[in-house]
Amino acid sequence: MRRHLRIRAAVLAVATALFGVPPGPAHADTFAATPNVVQVVAHADDTFLFFNPDLRKVYDYPLVTVFLTAGAATTEVGPGKPFSSTCLYGESRDEGARAAAAEIAGVKNPTWTRTPITFAGKVVEEDTLDQAPRVKLVFFKLHDAGDANYVSGVNKQGILEQIYNSGQVTGWHEATMGTLAADGGSDCEQAYANQTYTKSQLTASLTALYAHYNATVVYGMDPHRFDSDPGNTDHLGAGGFTLDSVANYHGPNNGGHVLLRPYRDYNISNEGSTLNSGDSAVKKGDFLSYLGPNRGDIPGVYHGLYDTSPDPNNTFYTPFYSRQYSRWPNGNVWTAVAGTGKLTAFAILNSQIQTWTESSPGGAWTGPTPIAGSGGMTPRLSVTVDASGLLRVFTTRLSDYSVMTDVQTAPGVWGAWKSLGNPNSDNPTLVGDPAAFTEQNGNVTVFVRNLGTGVSGKTLNPGGSWPSTWADLGGYQVRDDLSVGLGGSGTGELFAPSGQGILHWKQNAAKRWAMDSSPLTPAATGKTQVSFALNADGRPEIFYADPNNPAVATQWTQGDGTWTKNPGLLGGSPPMLESVATATAGDGRISIAIRNAGGGVSMASQSAANAGFSGSWPDLGNVIVGAPALAVDTDGRLVVLAMELDGALHANRQTAAGTGSPFGGWQLAGS
Numbered sequence: 001m002r003r004h005l006r007i008r009a010a011v012l013a014v015a016t017a018l019f020g021v022p023p024g025p026a027h028a029d030t031f032a033a034t035p036n037v038v039q040v041v042a043h044a045d046d047t048f049l050f051f052n053p054d055l056r057k058v059y060d061y062p063l064v065t066v067f068l069t070a071g072a073a074t075t076e077v078g079p080g081k082p083f084s085s086t087c088l089y090g091e092s093r094d095e096g097a098r099a100a101a102a103e104i105a106g107v108k109n110p111t112w113t114r115t116p117i118t119f120a121g122k123v124v125e126e127d128t129l130d131q132a133p134r135v136k137l138v139f140f141k142l143h144d145a146g147d148a149n150y151v152s153g154v155n156k157q158g159i160l161e162q163i164y165n166s167g168q169v170t171g172w173h174e175a176t177m178g179t180l181a182a183d184g185g186s187d188c189e190q191a192y193a194n195q196t197y198t199k200s201q202l203t204a205s206l207t208a209l210y211a212h213y214n215a216t217v218v219y220g221m222d223p224h225r226f227d228s229d230p231g232n233t234d235h236l237g238a239g240g241f242t243l244d245s246v247a248n249y250h251g252p253n254n255g256g257h258v259l260l261r262p263y264r265d266y267n268i269s270n271e272g273s274t275l276n277s278g279d280s281a282v283k284k285g286d287f288l289s290y291l292g293p294n295r296g297d298i299p300g301v302y303h304g305l306y307d308t309s310p311d312p313n314n315t316f317y318t319p320f321y322s323r324q325y326s327r328w329p330n331g332n333v334w335t336a337v338a339g340t341g342k343l344t345a346f347a348i349l350n351s352q353i354q355t356w357t358e359s360s361p362g363g364a365w366t367g368p369t370p371i372a373g374s375g376g377m378t379p380r381l382s383v384t385v386d387a388s389g390l391l392r393v394f395t396t397r398l399s400d401y402s403v404m405t406d407v408q409t410a411p412g413v414w415g416a417w418k419s420l421g422n423p424n425s426d427n428p429t430l431v432g433d434p435a436a437f438t439e440q441n442g443n444v445t446v447f448v449r450n451l452g453t454g455v456s457g458k459t460l461n462p463g464g465s466w467p468s469t470w471a472d473l474g475g476y477q478v479r480d481d482l483s484v485g486l487g488g489s490g491t492g493e494l495f496a497p498s499g500q501g502i503l504h505w506k507q508n509a510a511k512r513w514a515m516d517s518s519p520l521t522p523a524a525t526g527k528t529q530v531s532f533a534l535n536a537d538g539r540p541e542i543f544y545a546d547p548n549n550p551a552v553a554t555q556w557t558q559g560d561g562t563w564t565k566n567p568g569l570l571g572g573s574p575p576m577l578e579s580v581a582t583a584t585a586g587d588g589r590i591s592i593a594i595r596n597a598g599g600g601v602s603m604a605s606q607s608a609a610n611a612g613f614s615g616s617w618p619d620l621g622n623v624i625v626g627a628p629a630l631a632v633d634t635d636g637r638l639v640v641l642a643m644e645l646d647g648a649l650h651a652n653r654q655t656a657a658g659t660g661s662p663f664g665g666w667q668l669a670g671s
Contacts, residue, residue: 030668032648033257036062038210039219040242042160042234043071043144044093045307048100048286049320050263051219053279054577056286057599057623059104061645062134064213066206067097068160068238070139070177073146075309082295082308085184086147087177094139096306098127100290107131116191119212120204123192138209141176141192145233149182150175160237163199173198206245214252216647217625218242220262222327223398226429229267243398247351247375256350256368257647259625260379262327271479272528273322276550276575279597280322287312287321324577328379328433330626331481332531332581335641339389340411341634345641345649345669346393348379353393356649356670357412361634365651367670371406373417379626380433387442394434394446401428403448405436420458423470424451435482439511440490447494449478455496455505457513473513475503481529481579487557488538495520495530495542502530502542502555504563520555520563529579529627536588536609543580543592550575552594552604554613572615574602581630585638589659593630593640599623601640601652605659620652622666637661641669 037058041047044067047055070090076083083089102110110129117126117138129135143150145159152158156171166172177183178193197205210218223239225231239262251257275283291304291312302312310317335345341361347354353374356367371393382394390408397404403420422428432449439445443459450456454475458467477499484494487506494505494513501519508514520542528544535541541556551573555564575597584590588609596602601620604613624642631639636657644650649669654661 029666031644031646032668032671033216033252033255033646034062034214035216035645035647036064036214036252037217037219037645038064038066038213038215040066040068040206040238041221042068042232042238044097045071045287045290045310046221046235046238046265047097047219048283048290049317050221050265050268050324052283052286053275053324053597054219054263054599056104056282058217058645059135061623062136062213064136064138064209064215065097065101066138066140066209067094068140068241069142069144069234070094071144071307072177072183073144073309074148075146082303085187086144086149086182087184087188090141090144090177091189092306094127094137096290096292096304097137098129099292099306100286101135101137102129102131103289104286105129105132105135117212119206119208120201122195122197122201122205124205125189125192136213139192140205141178141189142174142197143177149180159233160241161233162237163197163202164237164240167199174202202241203245203248206241207248210245210249210258215249216251216257217259217261217645218246220246220260222262222264224262224327224429226267227427229270232266235265250350251647258350259643259647260348260351261625264325264327268323268325269316269319271323271325273548274324274545274550274577275322276597279575284312284321287317326578326626329481329529329578330379330381330643331433331529332579332627332629333435333483334381334383335629335631335639336383336385336391337631337634338385338391338408338411342411343631343633343639344383344391345629346381346383347643347649348374348377348381349643349647349649351375353377353381353395358633362637365649365669368649371414374406377404378433382434382436382446384436384438384444386438386444392436392444394436396431396433401431403431403434403446405446418466420446420466421468421470423448423456423472427451432478432480432482435484435494437484437486437492439492439507440486441511445484445492447473447482447484449480449482449496452476453478453498455482455494455503473505474515476500478503479528483530483532483542485532485534485540487540488534493532493540495532497528497530497544502544516563520565521567522565531580531582531592533582533584533590533592535590536584539610541590543582545576545580552576552580552592570604570613572617573604574598574617574619576602578627581628581640583630583632583638585632585659586636586657587659591630591638591659593620593628595624595627595642601628601642603640620663620666622650624650638663 072086072090125139127137173196176195178188220242221239292306295303342358345356352370354368377395436446445459447457455473456470491507496503501521531543539557546553553567576594581593589606591605628642637654640652651669
């Protein structure tokens, strides 16, 4: 134990020395609902590996972590193995989860109150940290996919993903530990044994759990499967059940304030680093707390007391410490000023696409108001204003990965959803999230990543119909997160992060898209959202996170029309967690906003039009979910918008026009 504590202390000391420990969150003026965070994972280590450092931003709020399986794989059980039964292995992993949760909560000598609790007729274990009762753990104790004692198909047994995909096939179920004699017999906790869950029963139990804890934000695992990267079967099952159960829950008192945020898992190893060295060190320390002190029984290999399976220093686990990726980051283009002059924001809340609109230009907010028929869509939205001043929104439908769009028929009135299909008929799951814009001539065009990992596009026909086929614009190894906008000359500019660097297309005189002969950057930038803005003289400039130094990088067009080839890092940039929001104010100065490593919003602005950026990064406070958006209202004031932990939209608006004007403080937008 002493060796483990020294390692943990050293990790924290390094992180504190480099970056400091973020202060407690600055709360919004008004919450729509009391913030309560629930995270649902398959195994005890998932929360520390995949939801962190976002995990650490919410420990000052009520936080319930739900572990669906006992994580008891038979590889660690048997003669000559650390555990004599799967039950004992699962219980040891539970102990590791308690140890890490207490460590993150700052409790040095923790004690826990462990209580059976019933959700929709099923009994689970609730553990409450006595010294910080806001921190709770809930264990469903289901069989892990790696438990060879629990044989799929025998008596219609199924693991998480199987019972999720099998739907309501009669008799298919998942069972709790202790149901089989091979689980360990008397070693099992009989209060939770001999229970089975069908798909509908597990969905109902999770829905009841959210209602019991008044969840406003739910962190979940990735429900998305790529054929080229099938992922972990328990993770996929957990993600699917979370998706469905949240759709059946409508926030505290059915008020609609519930926000779902899924996270990617093992496949983040294939992406660029997103975390600074301080967050990476703390994240590894949290994982070590979960594993427990090294047993020392295998020279040169870390063998944790609580979980002996992972080697935290091998090449499989080490990439996770420097990475965190949401499955569907909300990006930065989810606001627009309609032809009425009113600013409108879009986000998925209560499992539907909702809108918030100013009651008058520059005035108070109304909303959230759902767009009919918008259930079952991904949270990544792209918004544009067409030539008539009406708003259009684009997203992807989860059931078949079709690109979907809806357009207003009049201000505030939405028509029926239209499917634009998918350029990937052979494998629709590989379609990317759409990026749309309105061209200078009024055409609306949308782009997605295609099966060949390039880019395809569609342009709305005169008269309002969409073509049946997608045009292939080329490109290779595109990593999604496309960005598009109008350059100063009125031509379209399209950007796509790829394994080769940031690819760039520009419209020629005939309005056809031509890709640059080489990427803008010499190396891969990872899965990074490229943000786009115009300087006062019309020169485009892009912003993104440099994965080798998770700070804001920028490139721009020069006087001769060519792009700079080497990223410039903005001075004083704090480490950032997601994409960069951009806006050009009436005085021609570009401003940017990011979600910083503390979970709040930091901003920076050009020192003058067409100039570089000030080294000052004021922190506007609060703890937000996802990336912020930045807009300019009809009065010329900058407006920062963000979803917060109460499952609601909040806005912070300048008190007067002008980039240097102060902000008036966060306010709840709508209700």
